Amino acid sequence: MTLFKLYFKYYWYFKLVNVTNKINGLIYFIRKIPWLGSKIPMRLYELYGIKEVVTLLGLFLSLSLSIVYKFFWLGLYLFSAVVLESIAANEDIANVFFAFKPHVLMNSLFIWLFLMIMWNLFMQGRSAVKTNIVRFYDDFILSRATVVRGMSLLDSAYQAIAYLPAALFLGVLFGRGFSTLLLVLFSYLAVNYFCLYIHRMVYMWRFSVFFRRLLMLGSELLVLGLGVVIWRYHLVDSLMGMLLSWGGLLFLLGCLAGSLWLFLSFKYEHDFLLYQQSLAAETSAKWEKFVGPTNQYLSEGLTMQKKLVVTTENANEHLAxxxxxxxxxxxxxxxxxxxxxxxxxxxxxxxxxxxxxxxxxxxxxxxxxxxxxxxxxxxxxxxxxxxxxxxxxxxxxxxxxxxxxxxxxxxxxxxxxxxxxxxxxxxxxxxxxxxxxxxxxxxxxxxxxxxxxxxxxxxxxxxxxxxxxxxxxxxxxxxxxxxxxxxxxxxxxxxxxxxxxxxxxxxxxxxxxxxxxxxxxxxxxxxxxxxxxxxxxxxxxxxxxxxxxxxx
Structure with a gap:
């Protein structure tokens, strides 16, 4: 429990530091404006209580916005399932929707689960540690493994919590509110934590970058193939019905506990993060070389400087x-x-x-x-x-x-x-x-x-x-x-x-x-x-x- 308290502590400090930097930047910006800046007192930088309130408000607004997004995505999957059912049954879309058939719920949850797994396999294999997180643990001399692991753990939990209202509403529509909520919660966290662990294990296997990418692509194709087989042979109802049962929910809870244990027990987090940072720096250098300088106010000047070819001709000797x-x-x-x-x-x-x-x-x-x-x-x-x-x-x-x-x-x-x-x-x-x-x-x-x-x-x-x-x-x-x-x-x-x-x-x-x-x-x-x-x-x-x- 002490470790989880430390995760929460660092997570809160990270959010607070980000908000404080933005507020301080705004104050600095205003103080640089002629005439107006001289009227802004320096003591505004010391309003720590207000910055904490703004941080809490920002977290609340961010969570509210995430909840709205989750309603949108689950609604989109439900609409897709309704359209597919109306085509298969040759019925009107409105009639299919308001019939609240269990088959439609199963299809919508399967589409969500399938795409969520595909997305996590794709993103976890390609995402790097954000620069503001790196700056946070470097500036405050914190353990990079503890900070990054805590951020990954709590960010996934944060998004899972945002899913709960939409999952409950979807389940209530079809008379299976509580089981739908638990299925979404357990499966989302289990898939996220397992993909975080698998991404680290792929690094530990010491494959080349090309082979790692090939392995991740193969995993995505395998999941895609399984999804097509389940859909093609009409196994969706059986699979989702099993997962929505108490036995299935206990199975998902076990998967969540196992994934979390694997993720937290990974012993080479420091090496993995150093590798990720070096890979991110290499990728950034390649990207900058490809697109040119990123300074939007001087990028053209820097690009022209690189293209310059100096000649010996001089037709301006008459000038001074x-x-x-x-x-x-x-x-x-x-x-x-x-x-x-x-x-x-x-x-x-x-x-x-x-x-x-x-x-x-x-x-x-x-x-x-x-x-x-x-x-x-x-x-x-x-x-x-x-x-x-x-x-x-x-x-x-x-x-x-x-x-x-x-x-x-x-x-x-x-x-x-x-x-x-x-x-x-x-x-x-x-x-x-x-x-x-x-x-x-x-x-x-x-x-x-x-x-x-x-x-x-x-x-x-x-x-x-x-x-x-x-x-x-x-x-x-x-x-x-x-x-x-x-x-x-x-x-x-x-x-x-x-x-x-x-x-x-x-x-x-x-x-x-x-x-x-x-x-x-x-x-x-x-x-x-x-x-x-x-x-x-x-x-x-x-x-x-x-x-x-x-x-x-």
């Missing part, structure tokens, strides 16, 4: 100072940026092909100016996705500013403003080409469909595309220079930067969802974009020299 540095940077990455532009042009080219196909296949009058005008706000989201703004910001920070911002001459006002203007022009060059490509799509649509668009539509379109080219060439650089959220270790430490990035995405998404054919909205949107750019340039000239510095 900041202009030389920026010209050299962009000349080295020109081929990568041009390749990214070609990818975007291929998307626009595909859109042109679609326009040609629709214009050829569809009736001549299938389009009207009003319908096409509804697509103008969508261009905001399209330019947001295609824009080079983020790519250029990540390029210049990862490959230049992360090093140069430590030098005083690089932080001089004239150098900062000159660098901003040069980078803006380079970004506008690429975004301007994208805007021209989008204009060509509308022009082709106009030509192939009898010149049906009116002149003011193209006036508004050109105004919008120019405004968007300026906006998306300016915004990311503006936020970067004013907030400069990155550290020398390539981390984002400015919560406001994340808020601004998320808010700008929401504006773009709003324009994607809006269904408005009003020219007035488009003109106002374009005018506000240009106004934002104009005011932003004034802000850059005045404040960027004091804000553009490396974060500690």
């Amino acid at each position: 100072g900041s202009n030389y540095l920026n010209a050299l940077l962009f000349s080295r990455y020109r081929s990568i940026l041009n390749k990214a532009l070609m990818y975007r042009f291929s998307v626009i080219g595909l859109a042109l092909l679609v326009i040609i196909g629709l214009s050829w296949l569809a009736p001549a009058d299938f389009l009207a100016t009003k319908e096409v005008a509804k697509t103008l706000p969508v261009l905001f989201f399209i330019m947001y996705v295609l824009s080079f703004g983020k790519k250029v910001v990540q390029l210049v920070f990862v490959n230049c500013d992360v090093s140069m911002l430590y030098y005083p001459f690089y932080r001089e006002a004239r150098t900062i403003v000159t660098g901003f203007n040069y980078r803006f022009k380079q970004t506008f060059y690429y975004n301007g080409l994208l805007a021209i490509g989008i204009f060509c799509c509308y022009l082709l649509l106009h030509v192939l469909n009898g010149f049906f668009l009116e002149g003011r539509f193209f006036i508004v379109l050109v105004f919008l595309l120019i405004a968007l080219a300026f906006l998306f060439s300016f915004h990311e650089l503006f936020v970067y220079y004013i907030l400069q959220p990155f550290t020398g270790e390539l981390e984002v430490v400015s919560p406001l930067y994340k808020v601004v990035s998320g808010g700008f995405y929401l504006i773009a998404y709003f324009n994607l969802r809006i269904q408005l054919a009003s020219y007035l909205y488009v003109v106002v949107l374009s005018a506000l974009s240009l106004l934002y750019v104009g005011i932003g340039f004034l802000v850059i000239y005045k404040w960027a020299p004091s804000t553009f510095k490396i974060k500690a």
Whole structure:
């Protein structure tokens, strides 16, 4: 009993630490917000009682949500059994359901048991210890075997408890409430603990990784085959009827006790966990190599850095100072940026092909100016996705500013403003080409469909595309220079930067969802974009020299 008390103690501490970290992170985030942060007192970190209450509330809400999920899954299995029975008996689904036939209960429980076994065989053979659990026992210098074993034990019990209301309700519908509840409880725990034990024993057999996976696949195929045989030869009623009897329930209780004993008596937990950690680290390294850097705010810059091939050509010898540095940077990455532009042009080219196909296949009058005008706000989201703004910001920070911002001459006002203007022009060059490509799509649509668009539509379109080219060439650089959220270790430490990035995405998404054919909205949107750019340039000239510095 002392060991189980320790399991419960560590489980509670783990949940409490997770909630405390989240609350402390929220307080830290708020304290970093300008003006508001200075009003948040430090003593909020010491509200330990409130954090415990929040932890209890979180556990209760999590359990409630799990109960809802369990009702959904058991209801889905019941519905599947009802559909199968209605097909076999050639009866209406409603009649089959409200007849509450014992055969339907047996089928639904068999489907649940079969899929639950398959899922545990699949997951237990492939799951690794979660990083927050590893961090927990490392930070508090606890026994990894005790922590992980307790977490596995209690997490399974937690999910089993969540099944009880749904299992009882299902059983009551068919007049076998208590036996159904015990069957679900005992079988769920027995299967979970046995699969946890088998997963450890497979490790102890010292097979190769390939053979282990082959063995797990063979186990899954064996269970699948048994399930098909039981279903095909109509053995479901006999099997489930036996398990729902008192003898069957005692058998399941014995299986649960045996599985729990095997799991708790496994003697090489430390070795197994070390092996799992090394395997998880190896898998993570392979995955990172496959998908590239996982830092969402600098991933493109880091990826471009890996693709760089330095040449000896130098066409910028006539330049000096900041202009030389920026010209050299962009000349080295020109081929990568041009390749990214070609990818975007291929998307626009595909859109042109679609326009040609629709214009050829569809009736001549299938389009009207009003319908096409509804697509103008969508261009905001399209330019947001295609824009080079983020790519250029990540390029210049990862490959230049992360090093140069430590030098005083690089932080001089004239150098900062000159660098901003040069980078803006380079970004506008690429975004301007994208805007021209989008204009060509509308022009082709106009030509192939009898010149049906009116002149003011193209006036508004050109105004919008120019405004968007300026906006998306300016915004990311503006936020970067004013907030400069990155550290020398390539981390984002400015919560406001994340808020601004998320808010700008929401504006773009709003324009994607809006269904408005009003020219007035488009003109106002374009005018506000240009106004934002104009005011932003004034802000850059005045404040960027004091804000553009490396974060500690």
